[in-house]
Amino acid sequence: MNFSERFSILHIGLAFLGRFSRSLPRFFLIVIGGGWGVLYTVLRPSAWRRTVMIEFRRSLRQLIGGGFFSVVVVACLTGFGLVSQAVYWLGFAGMSQMTGGLLSSILLREIAPILVGVILLGRSGMLMLTEMGNLTKGGRLNTLSGMGMDPFLIFVVPRTIAMTVGGVTLGTLFGAMALATGYVACWAKGIVTVSIWSFLFEVVNSMQLVDYIGIPLKFLLSGSTVGLCCCLSGIDVTAEDNLATLMPRGFSRGIMSILVINVLIDVILGSL
Template sequence: MNFSERFAIINSGLAILGRFSRSQPRFFLIMIGGAWGVLYEMLHPSAWRRTVLIEFRRNLRQLVGSGFFSVVVVAFITGLGLVSQAVYWLGFAGMSQMTGSLLSSVLLREIAPILVGVILLGRSGMLMLTEMGNLTTGGRLKTLSGMGIDPFLAFVVPRTIATTVSGITLGTLFSVIALAMGYVACWMKGIVTVSIWSFIFEVINSMQLVDYVGIPLKFLLSGASVGLCCCLSGMDVTSEDNLTTFLPRGFSRGIMSILVINVLVDIVLGSF
């Protein structure tokens, strides 16, 4: 094997390695750029045209309406399972004074944002992904661009803002229902004897200052990441993709974005 053949093999190996290295952070960089674009556009009144407002209101109704029943059911099950069991076993172990801190740190800060994000992803995010993917593969986004309509402003911005608002709305609803159902289950079993207001006050009183910022921030960012990730994943498909390829890819990206957001918020706020 001469020098030129060895060089060709090494060159092809480096090309494969470089292609793999570029493909891994590619969508992550697209998400960062998309997030900055949404933030930039939403702060400019000129971006809120009638078509953008109509798209925002339509998606907000669909997100809250379709996710309401799912959030209520999941919160009901979580309250009966997690909250009541936590109260029971802490009381059984003689550590009932830790009930508030456990529920605030585990349920409200860690579990609720992830569950609400997954509900938004499954109930509405996949619909956004499918619609954007079909528009991309059908060439309609290019047609809109040729007509002078920016697809990013017309679709991505209103849908991302709608999922952000839905995240904090459904997250608050989930937290209240889960705590209330946990209290009802414990009260019916005679585990707790205090009023529900005292129970909720104990949970709120055990929260730290960063929790009042971190918990709403997680709900907001989880919703925003779902909308942005699904829209950009739909716009990122190629002519070779179909439903069996870009749907699993978009779902895995959405799950990963929710988990990354929650971990980053914990790391950033944990440093204070």
């Protein structure tokens, strides 16, 4: 093997390594830029034109209406499977005074934001991903840009804000339904004898100040990052992409964003 052949092999290897290294932070930087763009646009009253408001209402209606039943079902199952079992075994072990703290730290702070984020991703995020991918591959986004309309303003901004509002709304519903269902299951079995208001007060009273900040923040940022990742993944398609490659990529990005947001908030608030 002469020098030119060795140089060609080395050049190919370095090119592959560089392409791989650049591809890892690429979408992460796109999401950061897109998030700043959404925040900057939302704060401008002139950006809320009629087309943007129509898309926001349509997305929010589809999101809340479509995700309501899924959230209620998952919350009821979580209440039966987690809350009732936690109350039972803590009472059996003589540590019933730890019930409120355990439910607030495990259910509301850790489990609920992740489950709500996954529901938003699977129920509405994948639909947004498919729609944006079809619009991009069909050349309709380029057509809108040629007509002087900004696809980012028309599609990405209202859908991301709708996912943000939906995350907070459905997250609050999930927590309330899970606690209420768990209480009903325990009350029917005779495990608890206090009223539901006393039970909820015990859970709320065990929460710390960082919980009142972190839990709503997790719901809010989980919804916004899921919406942003799905919309930007749909815009970031290539001519070789199809549903078989687009859907797994968008789903993995959405799951990763949910986990990263929850871990970062825990780390930041835990250091305070």
